[in-house]
Amino acid sequence: MHELSIVSSVVDSVTETLKAYPGARVKEVRLRVGVLASVVEDALQFCYGIATEGTVLEGSALVVKVLPVVAHCASCAVDVEIASLQSFRCPRCGEPVSDLRQGRELEIESIEIDEVTETV
């Protein structure tokens, strides 16, 4: 259960970004999380409300895009999606695959903010 420290890092990062947009309000924070990243969306959502309290992120929504494992199959010479985490094998030819191309991501993709429009 390290989701709280993950979410705290998100809060720090977004707060830092927001310095370039004075007065702006965060509406949504979008994450990309690989299924091998060892974080659970429910736990992230649970921690998000607590970690954002009293920050510029308070009241914003957390949107988590979960990314499946993609590995390169040397036999088929293509990237394939691995559906089961209990068997790292190419779904086309059945050969074991160890060259992972996706699935460990743990990143902030973007944030949606309401900016203060300057009035002339």
Added chain:
Amino acid sequence: MTTRIVELRRGILKKNDELAAGLRERFEAAGVLVLNLVSSPGTGKTAFLQRTLTELLARGSRAAALVGDLETDNDARRLAASGAPVRQINTHGICHLEAEMVGKHLEGWDLGALGYLFIENVGNLVCPSSYDLGEKIRVALLSVTEGEDKPLKYPTMFNSADAAVITKIDIAEACSFDRETALRNINEIRPGIRVFETSAKTGAGLGEWLQYLAEQRGS
């Protein structure tokens, strides 16, 4: 008010990743092989490491260890019995080690004088997988008492490992440990991984493990 989408594309653990990259450079420049040992609580990381340190020192190698636990310095005291320099990292509730903790506990150590540095992580098969410590080799340990399907239950950790160690094989029979199934499960999660079957008590498998360490240091 205007709505705007700001693209960030930023790693959430960027700070840790950057610190780990810095540590990795330092380790490589110093010529020290660094290993990160991960397992459940109770697998026998400390006993395995104590035996490894003792054997390395007996062969004239210089090895040191950092050991992470929530509380107590019991493990550091056990490991120090090997004669190797050891430091305890107490995380006080945090379920994994982070690169910053490792960096802080290396202060004053001459890395250039070391051949091997072992980092025994907090016993936890989930969270430590997300945190790079700058190690060259991540070793996932599994004891014969834990069940052959442990790798299937914790694929994120076993898939991120570079080597696997099965511990306590001296009591395998008493636990009805199914060796073939365990090896097959490890290989399903991390195809081609090197697996060492060991006993810290009898010394079984230690020779092969030590040879692997020497090879990895040389490469």
